[in-house]
Amino acid sequence: MNALTRILPLLLGMPISLCAVSLASATPGEHVEPAWDERSAEAVEREDNPFGDPVSPPRREGVVPAGGVQPTAEGVTSPLDRFRRRDASADRTLLLPTAETLEAGEFTVNSYQLFLIGASYGATDTTQISFTTLLPIIKDMPFVGLLQGKQQLFRDERSVASGALSLGFASADGQVALLLSPTLLYDRVLDDNARFKLSLRGSLTGAFAPGSRSSYDDFDIVSGRSQAWSLSVAPAILFAVSPRLQLLAEVIYLFAPWYEDGWDAPPFLNYGIRFTGPALSVDLALVRPLDRDVGETFPLGFPFVSFNARF
Numbered sequence: 001m002n003a004l005t006r007i008l009p010l011l012l013g014m015p016i017s018l019c020a021v022s023l024a025s026a027t028p029g030e031h032v033e034p035a036w037d038e039r040s041a042e043a044v045e046r047e048d049n050p051f052g053d054p055v056s057p058p059r060r061e062g063v064v065p066a067g068g069v070q071p072t073a074e075g076v077t078s079p080l081d082r083f084r085r086r087d088a089s090a091d092r093t094l095l096l097p098t099a100e101t102l103e104a105g106e107f108t109v110n111s112y113q114l115f116l117i118g119a120s121y122g123a124t125d126t127t128q129i130s131f132t133t134l135l136p137i138i139k140d141m142p143f144v145g146l147l148q149g150k151q152q153l154f155r156d157e158r159s160v161a162s163g164a165l166s167l168g169f170a171s172a173d174g175q176v177a178l179l180l181s182p183t184l185l186y187d188r189v190l191d192d193n194a195r196f197k198l199s200l201r202g203s204l205t206g207a208f209a210p211g212s213r214s215s216y217d218d219f220d221i222v223s224g225r226s227q228a229w230s231l232s233v234a235p236a237i238l239f240a241v242s243p244r245l246q247l248l249a250e251v252i253y254l255f256a257p258w259y260e261d262g263w264d265a266p267p268f269l270n271y272g273i274r275f276t277g278p279a280l281s282v283d284l285a286l287v288r289p290l291d292r293d294v295g296e297t298f299p300l301g302f303p304f305v306s307f308n309a310r311f
Contacts, residue, residue: 078157142172
């Protein structure tokens with residue numbers, strides 16, 4: 001079985017991301033509205049923001065705070081924005097993307113297991129473009145590339161929904177396979193302090209081997225077919241223990257309901273910890289296929305390491 005044949009089943013599950021307002025002193029005798037409504041900045045931070053996330057006062061139309069500086073919508077005030085600013089990897093869980101996108105002009109570089117590397121760019125505040133590939137660390141390494149575009153469809157203070165489209169390409173031994181995967185994503189922060197976040201993902205993935213019927217008789221994607229489709233559903237939960245530490249867990253279910261005798265992939269349970277920061281985050285995790293044979297050899301799962309740097 002050639003190298004490309006071995007990686008195609010993996011492709012089916014791989015539709016494999018601060019504004020400070022200065023207040024100057026008012027002119028003596030001039031009446032100025034308080035910039036933070038009824039509460040001071042210290043009270044807001046103490047009562048509503050125990051993690052110490054950077055926040056800005058809300059915009060109040062027609063009110064000019066001391067010093068004449070009007071607060072803008074760029075301030076991190078909502079729980080969802082706090083979670084995003086706190087974590088350089090807010091646009092993904094352990095293996096899969098979330099509904100979050102980078103802000104306009106932001107750029108990230110990430111690495112999975114040191115040999116799978118990617119980059120993402122925030123084209124706008126709601127649009128993100130990503131590319132991931134394998135580094136050629138061994139001889140005859142197959143070329144694998146995954147290009148993804150993600151667009152926010154809805155956003156409020158706690159929730160964000162996005163749509164993504166992934167296009168993949170793999171080449172080995174003169175053979176080519178293509179990947180197409182539309183995906184829907186939804187994130188929701190469950191509390192005012194931005195400590196718990198739920199992430200849901202559902203995708204349809206197709207893998208194709210052009211011309212394999214006549215040219216590549218041994219090209220077996222699933223049950224001898226030259227194309228294969230799968231559905232995947234992946235819920236995930238993230239819990240911020242502190243401003244610099246998160247616990248993560250995700251489950252990936254893969255389905256191919258139209259194959260009577262074909263592909264049967266076990267679900268995956270991935271779990272671990274994330275050291276978070278606005279500019280850099282690092283994941284230390286275990287990837288555990290819920291399969292009896294794998295469980296006997298690796299009862300806790302395969303070690304997994306990744307990092308993400310945001311600029």
